Amino acid sequence: MALATTSLRSRGNDLSHADLQLKVLNTTTADASALPRFADALRKADLYPLRPTALEIFQVNLGKMCNQACRHCHVDAGPDRKEIMTRATMQACLDVLATLGDVTVDLTGGAPEMNPDFRWFVQEIHALGKKIMVRCNLTIIVANPKYHDLPEFFRDHQVHVVSSLPFYDARHTDRQRGAGVYDDSMRAMAMLNAVGYGQEGSGLRFDLVYNPVGALLPGPQAALEADFKRELHRKHGVVFNNLICITNMPISRFLEFLVDSGNYQAYMEKLVNAFNPAAAAGVMCRNTLSVGWDGALYDCDFNQMLDLPVAVAASRSILNVDLEALRDRTIVVNQHCYGCTAGAGSSCGGQIA
Numbered sequence: 001m002a003l004a005t006t007s008l009r010s011r012g013n014d015l016s017h018a019d020l021q022l023k024v025l026n027t028t029t030a031d032a033s034a035l036p037r038f039a040d041a042l043r044k045a046d047l048y049p050l051r052p053t054a055l056e057i058f059q060v061n062l063g064k065m066c067n068q069a070c071r072h073c074h075v076d077a078g079p080d081r082k083e084i085m086t087r088a089t090m091q092a093c094l095d096v097l098a099t100l101g102d103v104t105v106d107l108t109g110g111a112p113e114m115n116p117d118f119r120w121f122v123q124e125i126h127a128l129g130k131k132i133m134v135r136c137n138l139t140i141i142v143a144n145p146k147y148h149d150l151p152e153f154f155r156d157h158q159v160h161v162v163s164s165l166p167f168y169d170a171r172h173t174d175r176q177r178g179a180g181v182y183d184d185s186m187r188a189m190a191m192l193n194a195v196g197y198g199q200e201g202s203g204l205r206f207d208l209v210y211n212p213v214g215a216l217l218p219g220p221q222a223a224l225e226a227d228f229k230r231e232l233h234r235k236h237g238v239v240f241n242n243l244i245c246i247t248n249m250p251i252s253r254f255l256e257f258l259v260d261s262g263n264y265q266a267y268m269e270k271l272v273n274a275f276n277p278a279a280a281a282g283v284m285c286r287n288t289l290s291v292g293w294d295g296a297l298y299d300c301d302f303n304q305m306l307d308l309p310v311a312v313a314a315s316r317s318i319l320n321v322d323l324e325a326l327r328d329r330t331i332v333v334n335q336h337c338y339g340c341t342a343g344a345g346s347s348c349g350g351q352i353a
Helices: 019-023 039-045 086-099 118-127 139-143 151-158 171-175 179-196 220-238 252-261 264-273 277-281 301-304 321-326 335-341
Strands: 057-061 104-108 131-135 160-164 204-210 243-245 288-289
Touching: 019 252, 039 335, 057 086, 057 301, 086 118, 118 131, 139 151, 139 179, 151 179, 160 179, 160 277, 171 179, 179 220, 204 220, 243 264, 252 264, 264 335, 277 335, 288 301, 301 335
Parallel strands: 057 104, 057 288, 104 131, 131 160, 160 204, 204 243
Antiparallel strands: none
């Protein structure tokens, strides 16, 4: 399987540094009109400062290592990235989880399964009685024989599997994710279906994630879901539960694409003009706590990738977290947040308005 690209870090690209991404997002060039501040958009909607609601999602990034290196990746993940969460940091997460009530643990990466302690961590979370969601890129299941039993492992621990698939054909999928990714994804979907995932009445949830190939906003989620279900079943006999539509965030490798292709200003204007107060009120950072591979705490996965930690200076690590202080924090926002509030909105769970 050919890689779609390589990481910004491995290429020595300036945009591998979060501070330079933020500089791009907050700088107006001589030939471009100034974009309104996202915080000002929230003020007009009477939503500033943005505050947390009840904690529902405890998201953990297990590392930036991945078997793929997709063109749109906001994590800048890839085979060359060696950042990985240690078992000690996982244990600190487990200690916090043991104090929480009904939360879903959202495991992400990179490819979270590549962390050598991934299975141990899932087993420990399952023993705590927490719901588990794994963001699996599908190809990891067929990439190496040691991952071939992942569908059975997921089934045995009642894991909700969420997997990206850019489109229901090979041309669009391979363009974004690399040659051969579509065919490998279909093989992996069939393996998940074979153990019950996506099958009616099984109780094993299997959702797909769609984000557009290019500088576009996603279309209506319900209509796209119907198209995906029809075409994937017709062509390959595979099934899934729900389609999750996510807007491409103007950070990391997608930001590189926008800048290099000359689409940055137009895309940002598209996001700004589509700002939806209803979507802003339901953004995922309000019910989420995001833990970085090194244990650092963030309001969401996107803030994590821009090195924008939670606003409570004394509680920025899972090693010394003060959940009570975090409940009253001001959520950190910046210009990239327009991506989550455009049109029907965008979150790790799909469209929100």
